[in-house]
Amino acid sequence: MLARQAAAGDVRATRRFLETIAPAVVRAVYAMLGTQHPDADDAVQLTLLAVVQALPAFRGECDPRHFAIRIAFRTAAATRRRYRSRFDRLEEVDVDNLEAPFDDPYARLRRQAVLDLVDALSEEQAETMVLRFAMGWKLREIATATNTPFNTVRSRLRLAKDALLRRIQENPALAEALDAPGED
Numbered sequence: 001m002l003a004r005q006a007a008a009g010d011v012r013a014t015r016r017f018l019e020t021i022a023p024a025v026v027r028a029v030y031a032m033l034g035t036q037h038p039d040a041d042d043a044v045q046l047t048l049l050a051v052v053q054a055l056p057a058f059r060g061e062c063d064p065r066h067f068a069i070r071i072a073f074r075t076a077a078a079t080r081r082r083y084r085s086r087f088d089r090l091e092e093v094d095v096d097n098l099e100a101p102f103d104d105p106y107a108r109l110r111r112q113a114v115l116d117l118v119d120a121l122s123e124e125q126a127e128t129m130v131l132r133f134a135m136g137w138k139l140r141e142i143a144t145a146t147n148t149p150f151n152t153v154r155s156r157l158r159l160a161k162d163a164l165l166r167r168i169q170e171n172p173a174l175a176e177a178l179d180a181p182g183e184d
Helices: 002-007 011-033 040-057 064-088 105-119 123-134 139-146 150-170 172-178
Strands: none
Touching (some): 002 040, 011 040, 011 064, 011 123, 040 064, 064 123, 064 139, 105 123, 105 172, 123 139, 123 150, 150 172
């Protein structure tokens, strides 16, 4: 197994292993942070380093990509918290320059609204939502990858949906942002 060889220190195996998991890690980080987040690429690199460091502890009970994606979600969540705390200390932030200059403003507004909603969920609920809807995983796959009972995964997904719906209903501006016109 490639992961075991990489854990043993085989440089070629480590390179092949990282090439194998990198696309899934990138998708997971971008799903949590958005493609335009200024620290997204750093989060991908930190995730890949963390995966290599964690390989000796990998027991092989799940697909190595699932192992890497769990690390990616934790890294992305920590990146979002650090990023937000940086800007909480600043008096003014030029939010318009945080995104690509030719990005559709409505798409940017919707993307930020969704990321803010997901960010307000517990880490477990956010991870479950992103794995299900951004990554397209089935509930059984999520249960296996997260080593969580199937019914717990279903419950987390239901609670996350309920929380998101409640927040959208309580905030007309948020509902308007999600309904904003734009290219889909």
